[in-house]
Amino acid sequence: MKRLIVLGEGTAGTMAVNKLHRKLGSRWQITILDQNDRHLYQPGLLFIPFGIYQPSDVTKPRQRFIPDGVEFVLGEIEQVDADASEVRLADGRRLGYDYLVIATGTAPRPDQTPGMLGQQWRRSIFDFYSLDGATALARTLASFEAGRVVVHVTDMPIKCPVAPLEFTFLAEAYTRRRGMRDRVELTYATPLPGAFTKPIASAHLGSMLDDRKIHVESDFMVERIDDEAKTLISYDEREIPFDLLVTVPLNMGAEFIARSGLGDELNYVPVDKHTLLSKAHDNIFAIGDASNIPTSKAGSVAHFSVDVFTGNFCQHVGGQPMTGRFDGHANCFVESGDGKGLLIDFNYDREPLTGSYPVPIVGPFGLLRETAANHWGKLAFRWLYWHVLLPGRPIPLPARMSMAGKHGPDRSKERS
Numbered sequence: 335m336k337r338l339i340v341l342g343e344g345t346a347g348t349m350a351v352n353k354l355h356r357k358l359g360s361r362w363q364i365t366i367l368d369q370n371d372r373h374l375y376q377p378g379l380l381f382i383p384f385g386i387y388q389p390s391d392v393t394k395p396r397q398r399f400i401p402d403g404v405e406f407v408l409g410e411i412e413q414v415d416a417d418a419s420e421v422r423l424a425d426g427r428r429l430g431y432d433y434l435v436i437a438t439g440t441a442p443r444p445d446q447t448p449g450m451l452g453q454q455w456r457r458s459i460f461d462f463y464s465l466d467g468a469t470a471l472a473r474t475l476a477s478f479e480a481g482r483v484v485v486h487v488t489d490m491p492i493k494c495p496v497a498p499l500e501f502t503f504l505a506e507a508y509t510r511r512r513g514m515r516d517r518v519e520l521t522y523a524t525p526l527p528g529a530f531t532k533p534i535a536s537a538h539l540g541s542m543l544d545d546r547k548i549h550v551e552s553d554f555m556v557e558r559i560d561d562e563a564k565t566l567i568s569y570d571e572r573e574i575p576f577d578l579l580v581t582v583p584l585n586m587g588a589e590f591i592a593r594s595g596l597g598d599e600l601n602y603v604p605v606d607k608h609t610l611l612s613k614a615h616d617n618i619f620a621i622g623d624a625s626n627i628p629t630s631k632a633g634s635v636a637h638f639s640v641d642v643f644t645g646n647f648c649q650h651v652g653g654q655p656m657t658g659r660f661d662g663h664a665n666c667f668v669e670s671g672d673g674k675g676l677l678i679d680f681n682y683d684r685e686p687l688t689g690s691y692p693v694p695i696v697g698p699f700g701l702l703r704e705t706a707a708n709h710w711g712k713l714a715f716r717w718l719y720w721h722v723l724l725p726g727r728p729i730p731l732p733a734r735m736s737m738a739g740k741h742g743p744d745r746s747k748e749r750s
């Protein structure tokens with residue numbers, strides 16, 4: 335019997351074991367590991383600071399999503415010994431494998447920016463990329479009345495690169511709704527030259543920030559935070575004072591990846607971007623945010639790529655060439671406040687364009703345009719996530735990006 339170990343029972347790992355268990359059946363011993371026993375629906379973290387979701391809306395017991403016949407091991411991964419094909423846990427347990435899938439995602443690392451974890455952490459400096467951070471921020475926002483609010487991205491790549499923009503739009507709507515917009519100065523500080531990584535979407539999203547009178551501080555690479563003066567300071571010595579800082583700390587892959595010699599400088603596992611097979615080891619794949627593929631780190635990418643990965647995995651272990659080629663397909667709803675949102679759809683080569691999704695003309699979702707349907711799509715996604723995506727059930731959306739229903743120039747090829 336062959337042994338497969340999947341590291342991380344997050345979005346990608348859970349979908350992968352469900353799909354692989356169905357394909358491989360009882361011929362394989364499949365084990366999935368995680369350091370805690372509750373699955374977190376991370377897109378829901380966006381809504382917690384504004385009281386729209388409660389913590390209980392975004393977590394469920396992991397065991398519920400693991401199919402019968404797949405073993406769940408609770409424990410912290412300490413190291414992978416790829417030469418010995420063995421996973422070591424912090425409590426000393428050792429698990430051998432024939433094939434390994436790394437799906438340990440990426441995590442916020444406030445410890446990597448001097449001053450971030452000082453006196454003001456969770457007083458006037460918050461993150462919303464963790465359940466604790468989003469919950470603490472909800473308490474502070476509920477009593478916030480006036481001042482300088484800075485939404486800040488430390489460096490790219492981060493998971494869900496639109497989430498800080500969504501937070502900014504929601505914060506703007508929140509201050510208007512609570513009658514304090516004229517007493518709140520909003521700034522969006524980003525290391526990028528504009529609002530987003532891709533030019534057409536960046537122009538759209540940038541003009542939405544302008545319309546809402548949100549100041550954008552672009553190319554802002556933070557060097558440190560002066561805790562006492564409550565000021566962000568960049569390498570080029572610009573300063574941004576704040577009363578409330580909502581930051582997305584540097585995102586990094588898990589530390590055991592560095593300890594195991596399996597990662598790049600941010601602990602992401604180098605893989606072939608089309609097959610997701612490790613560049614260094616023929617029996618290791620990396621899926622979801624844990625890999626270094628050059629597309630957004632997003633649940634949608636995890637979903638589309640796992641569809642391709644499962645077919646490839648079965649071919650690879652059967653000694654056949656892998657025929658699936660992941661194209662970097664990502665799509666993300668962008669909540670924009672006042673019951674509206676946008677949708678963006680793109681891949682390695684094509685940037686987000688206007689149009690309709692998934693059905694040309696009919697939609698129901700509008701690409702790069704604010705609609706109520708997109709907002710309802712974003713809210714409905716939580717149900718879809720728990721009941722369809724995580725259990726690995728099929729949905730009628732192709733893994734490859736389609737150009738049907740899209741308009742406008744695709745200039746990505748000209749630029750690359």
Ligand SMILES: Cc1cc2nc3c(=O)[nH]c(=O)nc-3n(C[C@H](O)[C@H](O)[C@H](O)COP(=O)(O)OP(=O)(O)OC[C@H]3O[C@@H](n4cnc5c(N)ncnc54)[C@H](O)[C@@H]3O)c2cc1C
Nearest residue numbers: 342344345346369376377411438439494622623632633634
């Ligand atoms: C605020 C926010 C909003 C988002 N919104 C969207 C959105 O609207 N749309 C979208 O598509 N995506 C969104 N995302 C991104 C999406 O949630 C992630 O891209 C997705 O969850 C990645 O899945 P993954 O399986 O790669 O990693 P994860 O789901 O993060 O899972 C990794 C797992 O590995 C485990 N792990 C890590 N290290 C160890 C260790 N040493 N030992 C044991 N276990 C370990 C963790 O406990 C975790 O369970 C959002 C993310 C955030 C934070």
